Amino acid sequence: MAKLHVQERISDWVSPPGLSLDQRIHTQAGTLPKPTIWAEPGSVVPSGSSVTLWCRGTTKAQEYCLYTDDMRTCLDRQTPLEPGDSAKFLKRSYTEKYSCAYLSPTGWSERSDPLELVVTGSYSKPSLSALPSPVLTSGGNVTLQCGSGQGFDRFILTKEGEHRLSWSLNSKKITSGKSQALFVLGPLTLNHSGTFRCYGYYNGTPNEWSDPSDPLDLQFSGEEPLTPTF
Known part of the structure; x- marks a missing residue:
């Protein structure tokens, strides 16, 4: 085109915030793939509507956590959906940025790159x-x-x-x-x-x-x- x-x-999104202390203790750098996060139907959301946030990690994920940009602990926890590599979070009120991480048998992953929501x-x-x-x-x-x-x-x-x-x-x-x-x-x-x-x-x-x-x-x-x- x-x-x-x-x-x-539009500016690139900023780097994600750091992990909480318990995540830093259990995460071994380079051993777990970083998850991805996205929104459905999209990241531009009409005021008052709901949006589903998806987090995808690996099939070995045992739990998924959703974070906002200013939080060091989970905003929401979800068990994975079949086949186990993703989880969904339904939101009706929003903050500017979200990220996610997952728990595997070897510990917590690092957080995903942040997802920025816009409300119209x-x-x-x-x-x-x-x-x-x-x-x-x-x-x-x-x-x-x-x-x-x-x-x-x-x-x-x-x-x-x-x-x-x-x-x-x-x-x-x-x-x-x-x-x-x-x-x-x-x-x-x-x-x-x-x-x-x-x-x-x-x-x-x-x-x-x-x-x-x-x-x-x-x-x-x-x-x-x-x-x-x-």
Whole structure:
């Protein structure tokens, strides 16, 4: 896919916190694979909805523990599901970052890399439009304008799909306290077609996003219309 020309991207997640004392005592470095953690249906969560956190270790895991970024003891403990290499944790309230570890016959693993959750719906939705048009021409450019009557510090642009893509830009303040960001796509190929949304947030609360904008469908001239997204 041709690159989306933006000034910067969402920051990489920070390194996970250290293990608690009892884990350091029982863990032998390099002997246990580090587990992985992920969220379903995804790490961008509408306010008030539930999310399932999964932790995957090895088939020898006897127990799984879930941690938040500022905790040195288990927030939640779960026994593994068949075939024994994973466990799930249902959450209805969230903190910014989670990690997990598992207990094996040789001791505790180290913690997984952290998973960062974002909650949407903290502010009203921005607008999203395509300039000059949402109908694309091969080799050309299109500008996606995300704007709001609120003075957001940054905007996030997302493209839906199996591998959800996202980009972030600092906003530019315009008249009457409004803010906007301009995301330039090009040179355009068929890979640029699809459904886009944008969100706004403030630097002081980077894990609290606005409601998503209405979906914007980009398609090449002559393509079949995209299936409506609700």
